[in-house]
Amino acid sequence: MLKLKIALLSYRSDPFSGGQGIYLKNLSDALIRRGHKITIFSGNPLPDVNKNVDLIEIKTPGFFETFEFKKRIDLFKKYPEKKIFDYQDFFDSITGVFSEPIYFAKRLENNKEFIKRANSFDIFHDNQSISNFSNLISNRLITTVHHPVHIDRDIDIQFERKFLKKISIKRWYSFLTNQKNSLKKSKILITPTQSSKNDIANLFSFEKKRIEVIWNGINIKKVEPFKPKKFTSRLVSIISSDVPMKNLEIVLKSLKDLSDQGINIKLKIIGDLREKNNNLIKQLEIADKIEFLPKLSKDQLIQNLDDADIGICPSIYEGFGFPLVEMMSRGLPVIASNRGSLPELLSNAGLTFNPFDKDELTVKIKQMLENKKLREKFALNSLNRMDDFFDWDEYAMKLEPLYQKILSGHF
Structure with a gap:
């Protein structure tokens, strides 16, 4: 396998909780060990990654660091060089939409460092952003979807008793309409289980033949041999x-x-x-x-x-x-x-x-x-x-034929 220049994309990457930051750290480490050159473009919070990873922050207004209306206005006022989509983002955020993944693509493609280096990457690998990327990215795009967030939405609505709160939840998750349209631009989609594949194909109306199942890597080694222990309930x-x-x-x-x-x-x-x-x-x-x-x-x-x-x-x-x-x-x-x-x-x-x-x-x-x-x-x-199960090095190895498939145009 040729050594590739890979851009990993993530609208936010909490290093200590949730799957996105942890996934980025483990994946980037494994790809580096296999000799690839890795650059991560991420919004805040940023992932905790290997020193050999080139980490570039995509600045955001930080509207979701608070849910207080006045503080969001202050954040918007302080945000420099506002573009039209920044005003759209502000309006969406104050009217209850989780807008970060919607506007990540715009902010990425207006980033000076990205503009300077975009044509140098062999592969763009998106981590759950599912933004409306331009053809420059989508022509070389593979996307990881850990699971369809539609299910989170439906469960949140199911457990909420107040009618107005249910409406608010639906508004929050309205970014899913954008994601459903945007995901179709990806050449190949990666997901960790067969059950997720089936749900993604159904909820995103995405072709099953373009969805690849690769179990996530794991880092915790098993205990062996098994020894019965004192039982304490x-x-x-x-x-x-x-x-x-x-x-x-x-x-x-x-x-x-x-x-x-x-x-x-x-x-x-x-x-x-x-x-x-x-x-x-x-x-x-x-x-x-x-x-x-x-x-x-x-x-x-x-x-x-x-x-x-x-x-x-x-x-x-x-x-x-x-x-x-x-x-x-x-x-x-x-x-x-x-x-x-x-x-x-x-x-x-x-x-x-x-x-x-x-x-x-x-x-x-x-x-x-x-x-x-x-x-x-x-x-x-x-x-x-x-x-x-297998470790992250084997996970990266299983990705490489899919990267090559995109490079050769066979998808």
């Missing part, structure tokens, strides 16, 4: 951000039911906690059974997973369930939702349940708690399942 769940899609509420209610049945268990939740679920914990009187941990380093995460006995992945949807894979890598038997990518990734390493059925989850947890042979079987299956 400790459950763990990784929710990252506590949003409706992560479905923490059903786990809390199930924990209450088990407690009422006299079953003594503890639940460790790794991630943030929103006020609604904090209030639910107080209402259910289960605070003494729960431990919360903020975002952890990799070593801290491994230690906490190793201290647990059973993993719970309750998400209503995951494009690629990193928390599930992390639990499996440490030899945990897992109880996972039967939606999205989770059954595809889990295979025979645990039990599944309907994420809307609290009673079914309670039964599955009780089954796992009471059956030692079942736990040990799933724990061993978790470790064996990890042989089907």
